[in-house]
Amino acid sequence: MAVVVPFESPRPAGLNRLVDLVAADMERVNATILARTGSEVTMIPEVANHLIASGGKRLRPMLTLAMAKLAGYSGDGHIKLAAAVEFMHTATLLHDDVVDESDMRRGKLAARMVWGNEASVLVGDFLLGQAFKMMVEVGNLHALDILSSAAAVIAEGEVMQLGTANNTATNEDEYLAVIRAKTAELFAAACEVGPALANKEKAEQAACRSFGMNLGIAFQLVDDALDYGGKSAKLGKNVGDDFREGKITLPVVLSFRRGTESERAFWNRTLVEGKVEDGDLDAAMAMMAKHHAIEDTLGRARHYGAIAKDALALAPDSPIKQALEEAVDFSIARAH
């Protein structure tokens, strides 16, 4: 279906510019991904490609490619590092679905529903192993340090999330610590390895890392808002998934804290005790509207988006810089 955008629209240009600018490199990344999921153990490419081929935006590897370009890197290492970043992300998704007992992922049955939890855990491990192999092949110790540290932080964030799951006492800072670790850290690492490969100065690497970190936080905040409807339907994931899984995201944190006694009893019944009845999702969304929880979650996202853009401010103007700024706008505009 075509989407008609009136030409005077203030809508951001979306991801088009970024997609176009890294298209040639991305083709090589895709070929690498395909080659590196190959195995004589046929279940490995089956499970891996079920998820990898199912239409993720590949935003994270695009960021690695874009940052390498921004840094003027002229080698080949960014291709394998971008593929490694996507493998790390895919491994996390496979393990997440097992941990969350999710049925669906990107609008398809989750891999664990087709091949079982066993295969999801082990193919995730395989992809992590392949990711590290590719990083080692690139041979840049600084990039290795960035990505291996990220792997540990991401796992730490996932464990941390177990502690906040179904816990309505979670506050905004605790929520933020979780999404920094489990989502934003990979965005940050994906961005930082570009200038690291190009041996750029520390300040420049820190700027790229900050861009990724804040974009990642904004991205996750918008994701969490979209799970309660945002202002439009969300592709590939169903409204209410987080609610049914008892996930404590910022819209819930804000609604719980701003709610009445009886509203807090509602959140405890549905998210802590897991007793969800017909109409509860609508009731939850009504409370969020009453307390401006979605609105304020998106406001927080805009805050981090602005930090991301300012992080790149010292870089000279260029098409790739413009494309990265537009990627921030796109990540936030998904909610409208």
Place this chain on the structure above:
Amino acid sequence: MAVVVPFESPRPAGLNRLVDLVAADMERVNATILARTGSEVTMIPEVANHLIASGGKRLRPMLTLAMAKLAGYSGDGHIKLAAAVEFMHTATLLHDDVVDESDMRRGKLAARMVWGNEASVLVGDFLLGQAFKMMVEVGNLHALDILSSAAAVIAEGEVMQLGTANNTATNEDEYLAVIRAKTAELFAAACEVGPALANKEKAEQAACRSFGMNLGIAFQLVDDALDYGGKSAKLGKNVGDDFREGKITLPVVLSFRRGTESERAFWNRTLVEGKVEDGDLDAAMAMMAKHHAIEDTLGRARHYGAIAKDALALAPDSPIKQALEEAVDFSIARAH
């Protein structure tokens, strides 16, 4: 309880010599392990130490230390690499217990029974991430290559095992391919990084790798024999675990292939259909005795043990070489 060994016994000296020779280094490895399981997310040290502190022999990190010594390595890198090897092993155990739905590990409740499958998957990921961080800190690209390749092969072997699980048609070669990948590869990598750190010649690295690979195969074969009683009780694991989980190990492969029609029906009922009745384990062990399946499994183990020892034959005689040879004898003698 003290074990009384008559002094004229032909029993191998066991692991004592190896343990003594690497004791000083091992203390540093243990301190590193403790420091690296630390996290503000309290569940991480809890889960990690539940398993790490529960009395594994730490044979794999001992091999890394011993091979570094054999190679005359004088740096510090072997400490972190040995800790990384133990973390990779522990991560595999955590994930294995989830995949196998095991209740017990090393004579204690499996971590997943105490903290849940979620924590076992995610703390495993955390340990893998920490393992890679430590390797990167050592900064030797060759060692990184060896260990990251091993991580991918191990995961591949685990997925391969999903295909042989509950499949009585598995033959000895297929079984061997699985244990090479899932067990012996880490032994091989643990041994190979020692001479790699010391920049030894290719032939010497290959010899150490071959020692580890064949010791690992022998070790797993004996483990699989012990699960059906071997000739004595096995520490920390219960006789019959593999049987109850429907695992296809060499004792089963041999018994199935050498069995009568009605015996094969027995194996298919118990291992494929999972219908296990009282007395079935005894019946299984009786069939194994009839077909010399345990005896021949241990014979295969001695075969690989001999290859392991010959792999080290060109190394000049030294206490550490003797200790490594005794480790092979020990691994096999566990069955007697």
